[in-house]
Amino acid sequence: MKTSARNEFSGTIQSIVNGAVNTEVVLDIGEGHELVSVITHDSAASLGLKVGGKAIALVKAPWVIVTRADSKLRTSARNKLCGVVAYCHEGAVNGEVIIDLGQGKQLAAIITNESLKGLGLEAGIPACAHIKASHIVLAVEE
Incomplete structure (x- = not known):
């Protein structure tokens, strides 16, 4: 598939x-x-x-909301998968965040570069993916 x-x-x-x-x-x-x-x-x-x-x-990666794992933010998104940022790649407008969930599972998210910087995301930072x-x-x- x-x-x-x-x-x-x-x-x-x-x-x-x-x-x-x-x-x-x-x-x-x-x-x-x-x-x-x-x-x-x-x-x-x-x-x-x-x-x-x-x-x-x-x-789809743009449907994923990313927060730092230590965030107190509560969302209406039903799903929350936490792990560690494996890497980030900044583009012209948006950036890609790859979260390592462990045991070979990774999750990709596309967020704005502004959010990427504002959250201070980089490799090794604990983060969570929220998905409706x-x-x-x-x-x-x-």
Whole structure:
């Protein structure tokens, strides 16, 4: 499977909860990390999602909110993955931040250069990635 999403996490479906409008899916991506995705009922049905089944979470790098790990900021984003900044790359307007989540897992985020500097992000700084549940696209292998 090829996609333009920079972040791809394979995992096992831990729970599926049908709400009035959407379906909430909890995916265990290993090493104590979980991702919660909110998708439509039709999407859940067409993917054939089942507890214990496998799925892939896709997250585009610009959809990720980055904070320092010691931040007291609270967000409405359902997902929070913390690790250590592996490296940062500054572009003309935006910068790329790679957070090492451990055990070979990394997460890429695109943030403004102003935010990159303002947060003081550089290799070795503990940081967290916040991702709204509605920004996680689920896929399954056929």
